Structures are given as structure tokens and as C-alpha cells.
């Protein structure tokens with residue numbers, strides 16, 4: 001038996017198509033395009049690549065893209081002042097400050113400065129609280145993308161055993177909250193979890209978000225389980241000057257022998273993150289302009 005491969009890239013492309021259609025009707029109804037502001041501090045090459053693909057996807061969906069590139073030595077006060085300006089700018093429905101930030105800037109101070117109703121990343125504590133208590137709010141893009149893939153694969157998730165490995169505020173915790181909302185029995189495992197392989201083995205759904213290459217082994221997985229691999233780890237380059245291979249947090253070849261379905265890396269969760277960012281921005285635009293939208297298409 002071989003697992004099926006969950007094509008996140010294709011799912012994300014289809015979602016972006018539906019978003020583009022709704023962006024066009026929003027534009028007609030509101031007389032403006034939805035707008036996304038992306039702030040990049042410094043010259044980290046990986047961050048620059050992500051910001052470029054976000055910009056391309058934003059424009060391709062018919063949205064306005066407002067890029068702000070600041071030098072690595074910008075002061076925290078200058079960055080906060082830019083966020084205040086973006087908060088007050090009516091053309092902008094979503095604000096994303098690319099993480100990580102340089103060490104002299106306090107990420108907390110930055111994420112809490114963003115207007116929660118423009119916080120399309122869902123990182124503001126107000127949105128974390130809304131998610132935890134079941135109120136409307138922005139849900140972080142990566143876990144929401146994972147949930148979309150799971151529902152597409154499995155339909156109703158109620159009663160399923162889910163294990164989330166990794167307790168970050170950006171992926172693990174919101175993922176556990178989303179699965180709880182879907183009536184899964186959720187275990188949030190992490191680096192201190194005892195006997196992780198046994199914890200993983202009882203799960204119908206495994207979401208791996210630990211940031212350690214191929215840590216989750218194939219023989220830990222329950223036969224037929226659905227495995228979502230959030231990890232993006234770059235292996236050391238085979239020859240100097242070249243790029244190393246991208247691998248997930250799951251031993252993909254091993255998991256393919258046992259699981260029912262597995263997301264690949266690349267081409268799984270990563271493309272969903274950007275598509276959901278556009279979705280959150282479109283939803284924000286509808287809310288801010290008080291134009292109703294088609295929830296089912298998104």
C-alpha cells in the first residue's frame with residue numbers, strides 16, 4: 001500500500017482562482033481593490049523570496065500590493081510609526097510584517113501594534129483570543145491552510161484523533177484550536193513529550209510543525225492516517241554554492257508506506273499559506289467595506 005500525495009500546490013491554485021473571481025466582484029461593489037501591505041526589514045534572502053512570491057500572488061489575484069522594504073538597522077520606533085500609518089490607510093485591508101525581525105526589534109511590540117482587524121496573519125493576541133474562544137477573527141494562514149487540506153481529504157473531522165507536534169503561536173497552538181473546533185480529540189505534543197512515537201501512533205491526523213528535518217518516522221504512523229507536514233527544512237548543500245534539498249518534518253518515503261495520505265515538501269502546505277493570506281485579505285476587505293461575500297467559495 002502506498003499513501004496518496006495531497007497536492008497542496010493544485011489546491012492553492014484553485015483557491016487563488018476563486019479568490020480572483022471574488023476580488024473582481026468586490027472591486028465592482030466597493031470601487032476599489034482589496035489592499036495588502038507587506039513590510040520586510042533587512043535583506044534575509046529566504047524572507048526576500050517569500051515576500052516576492054506574496055507580491056506576485058497578490059497582484060495576480062487583482063489585489064493592491066503595498067511593499068515596504070526597510071533597512072536592517074531601522075529603529076523599532078520607525079517601524080511602529082510605519083504600522084500606525086498603514087493602520088490608518090483606508091486602501092489597506094491587510095498588514096503583514098515578515099518574520100523573523102532583527103534582534104533589536106521586539107516582535108511582540110510589532111505584532112500588537114497592527115490593528116487586529118487588519119491582522120491577516122492572525123498573530124495579534126486579540127485574534128489568538130478570538131480563535132481560542134470561538135469568536136470571529138483572523139486565523140493564522142498556515143494552520144487554516146492545513147485545515148482546508150484536511151477537510152478536503154477527510155470531510156467531517158468530528159471524533160477523529162489528532163496529534164499536533166509543535167506548540168508555536170504561529171502554527172501548533174492555532175492548529176490545535178482549529179481541530180478542537182472541528183470536534184477532534186486533540187493532543188498537542190512538543191519537545192518535552194514523553195514517548196512521542198506512541199502518541200503519534202494513535203492519531204488519525206498528524207500535523208508536524210517542529211522544524212526538525214525528517215524527525216517523524218514512517219513507522220510511528222498509524223496505518224491509513226492523514227499526515228500534514230508543515231516543516232520546510234533546507235538540507236546542507238551537496239556542493240558549495242548550490243541549494244540544498246527542501247525536506248519536511250516527516251520522513252516522507254517512510255510515511256508513504258504506511259499513511260493514507262501525505263502532504264509533500266515542497267508543494268504541500270507552503271503554497272496554501274500564501275493562498276490563505278490572500279483569502280484573509282479579501283475577507284478583511286469585505287468586512288471593512290461592509291460588502292457581503294460568498295463564504296463557501298473561500
Ligand SMILES: Nc1nc(=O)c2c([nH]1)NC[C@@H]1CN(c3ccc(C(=O)N[C@@H](CCC(=O)O)C(=O)O)cc3)C=[N+]21
Pocket residue numbers: 050096097098099100121141232246265266267268269270271272273274
Ligand atoms: N509575518 C509572516 N507571515 C508569514 O506567513 C510568514 C512569515 N512571516 N515569515 C516566513 C514564513 C514562511 N512562509 C512561507 C510561505 C510560503 C511558502 C511556500 O510557498 N513554499 C513552497 C516552496 C518554497 C521554497 O522553494 O523555498 C512549498 O512549500 O512548496 C513557504 C513558507 C510564510 N511565512
